[in-house]
Amino acid sequence: MKRPLLLFVLFILCRMAIAQSPVASLAVFHYHNTVLPSMDLTYRYLRPCSDTVILKATVYNRVARYTVVWQNSVIGDSIIVTKPGSYVAVLKNPAGAVVERDTIVVPPQQDLQPMIEIHRSVTPGNDTLIAFPQQPPTSTQYFYKWYRDIWEVAAGNYPMLINPQPGTYKVYVRSATGCSGYSDTVNFHRTENTLSVDFSYQVTACNPQLVYFVGTANTQDSVTYRWNFGDGGELENRDVWHPFPAGTYNVTLTVTTVSGQTGSITKPLTIQTADSTTWITNIIQEPNQCGDTVWLSASNNQANAYYFWKTGEQTKTIAATASGSYVVRVYDTCYNLKGYDSVNVIVEAPCTSADTTDTPAGPTVWQDPTEYYWNGDSTYISFLATVPYPYEDVKSFSWSSDGGDLRAVVDRHPYVALFSFSTPGAHTVTFTTTMKDNVSGMYADTSTTFEFIIRNSYAAHNSWHMKDTTISAGDTLTLHAGNPGGSYFWYSSDGQFTSEGEAVKITKAGLYNLYIWRDYDFCADWINVSVEDSLNLKVLSMTRAAGEATLGIHKVKAFPNPSKGQVYLQFENPLPKAVVVKVYNLNGRLMYNRTTTQQLQSLDLSNLPKGYYLIELTGYDQKKVLSLILQ
Known part of the structure; x- marks a missing residue:
């Protein structure tokens, strides 16, 4: 019984060994069939959206002991990978030789994120x-x-x-x-209407090839502005500057809102060539009768030009009092050098009298016919003094009075003094000169006295200066300058321009100043005289903005005011004709001068000291003044 059972077990084991080791059958296969095995690679995800992938090698016409080997040295018909990429497998025969190689690419598979x-x-x-x-x-x-x-x-x-x-x-x-x-x-939400887009532009006055653009869109949403200038240039912003070569361009602005609404507009633009012409300038000499002064004028056909002489003067005509070479340079309103000229000047010795036995007369003093009255307080009177030619340039001079206080003095010929008198009656003013040492024929010290009378009736005049005054709210106080002639500028204590003219109506409490500008013309020399005084009023009233005026039909304002030095003049409308801009200090000295046709004109006054200034605008048959404070 045991022996048959043992034989049966050996028989079963032999069949299992033959099934797992097909060597004998392989020999039979090759003997009867010459088709070699082949291999195909496939993949599948373990589950949808998974990162686990099963790679499978399917072998066709396979016989025993042909094996699949993967690139990671794993042996088997399938492997599991977790990364996308390229994978390689080879099929080897029983001797270890590679009979086929195949590659498969596994794409990544991720969760959808719609x-x-x-x-x-x-x-x-x-x-x-x-x-x-x-x-x-x-x-x-x-x-x-x-x-x-x-x-x-x-x-x-x-x-x-x-x-x-x-x-x-x-x-x-x-x-x-x-x-x-x-x-x-x-x-x-639906788009209900189209986006309306527009833009404006301004060619830079001093650079005709530089243009400033401003875009607009009829929306309250946040928008993006995209500019295409037609020359290959593009920018993004609402306000942009762009330089162009000379030529004609189509400029396009496209505006897009955050919700996706868009609109665009295209406009043609012609850019002119920059002006490179030269202004022909000649210096013309005109000597005076004695020949001791030669007037030099820079002659050209340009209305808007700036002149800079080697002497430092900046006017079209200057007085040459010494022989030598004089040079003038001419600039346009953009301060581009446009022309120049030079000339040699010969100045003769001053004229002298042939009769040395006659003693020239001393200085002459007279009262200015214009008087400035103070009601019940004091009187201002101007006096002028002249010295005979050619002794005007004295070594020193002085003014005095028996009852007046000296308030202002002009220290060039003709000599001007302003006195205040607080009592009526007879008074005298004396002008004393000390001549230079090399002057003969004059007394070393010469004095001239002028006598005059101040009448009591002056107190009855309607005066421009009054004592501190209180009026009721709603009432109006009228101040008069006495109509002496010249230009009148009234200002309040905060520097705001109040009015111009001989009279001003006051309804607002504060300290008020009057500036009277007059020109005295002697021997082609100009002297600006400023007379000022003040008044305190205590009354309630309305206010008025500073730094605004109307020139012709063009309203103009200066801003910022007060300023730290950079000031802008803004006209309400474009200027078809030029306007002359001058800036004076309160002593009447010209500090800045130019002409402009720009609707927005920049004034660089950063080199001027802090204080009050007057901006004089001349044009359209009018002259207006704006107040300005530099701080």
């Missing part, structure tokens, strides 16, 4: 919602299901909704591999 974009149209009713990811162009890989609020509104393979109803949208997307996901919600 999203929705709103594409606005410039045409109302043509907006579109687009879902992502999109369908491939040659196959159908995704299924889309659209929801508005909580309701399903569309389903299928099309990733867009055209002209949808307003509402809150989301989309469900499922891939062919089984991956799926929902997008975030988006709020959609």
Whole structure:
């Protein structure tokens, strides 16, 4: 019994060994069939949207002991990988030789993350919602299901909704591999109207090839401005500067809102060549009768020109009192050098009298016929003194009076003094000169006395200066300058320009100043005289802005005011004709001079000291003055 059982077990083990080791059958196979084995590689994800992939090698015409070996040295018909990429497997025969090699690429598979974009149209009713990811162009890989609020509104393979109803949208997307996901919600409203776009531009006065653009759009949304200048240049901003070569261009502005609404406009623009012409300038000499002064004038045909002489003077005509070489340079309003000239000047010795026995007369003093009255307080009177030619340039001089206080003095010929007198009656003013040592024929010290009377009746005049005064709210006080002639400028204590003219009506409490500008013309020399005094009023009233005036039909203002040095003149309208701009200090000295045709003109006054200044504007048959404070 035991022996048959043992034989049976050996028989079973031999059959199992033959089944696992097909060596004998291989010999038989090769003997009867010459077709070699082949191999094909495939992959599949363990589950949808998984990162685990099963790689499988299928062997055809396989015989015993042919094995599959992968690139990571793993032996077997299949392996598991977790990374996308390229994988290689080889098929080896029983002797270990490679009979076939194959490569397979495993693409990555990730969870879907759908999203929705709103594409606005410039045409109302043509907006579109687009879902992502999109369908491939040659196959159908995704299924889309659209929801508005909580309701399903569309389903299928099309990733867009055209002209949808307003509402809150989301989309469900499922891939062919089984991956799926929902997008975030988006709020959609229809485009109701088109976006109106416009722009303006201004060519820079001093550089005709530099243009300033300003864009506008009729929307309250945040917008993006995109400029295409037609010369290959593009910029993004509402206000931009752009340089052009000379030529003609089509400038396009495109405006896009945050909601996708767009609008655009195109305008032609012609850029001129920069002016490179030269102004022909000649210096003309005109000596006076004695020949001791030669007037030099820079002659050209330009109305708007600036002149800079080697002597430092900046006027078209200067007086040469010494022989030598004189040079003038001429600049345009943009301070570009346009021309120049030079000339040699010969100045003769001053004229002298042939009769040395006659003693020249001393200085002459007379009272200015204009008197400035103070009601019940004091009187201002101006006196002028002249010295005979050619002794005007004295070594020293002085003024005195028996009852007056010296308030102001002009220290050049003709000599001017301003006295104040607080009592009526007879008074005298004396002018004393000390001549230079090399002057003969004159007394070393010469005095001239002028006598005059101040009448009591002056107190009855309607005066421009009064004592501190109180008036009721709503009342008006009229101040008069006494009509002495010249130009009148009234200012309040804060520097605000109040009025111009001989009289001013006051309704506001404060300290008021009057500046009277007059020119005395002697021997072609100009002297600016400034007379000022002040008045305190206590009354309630309205205010008026500083630094504004009207020149012709053009309102103009100066800002910022007060300023730290950079001041802008802004005219309400473009200027068809030039306006002369001059800046004076309160001593009447010219500190700045130019002409302009610009609607917005910059004045660089940063080199001037702090204080009050007057901006004089001349043009359109008018002259106006703006007040300015530099601080």
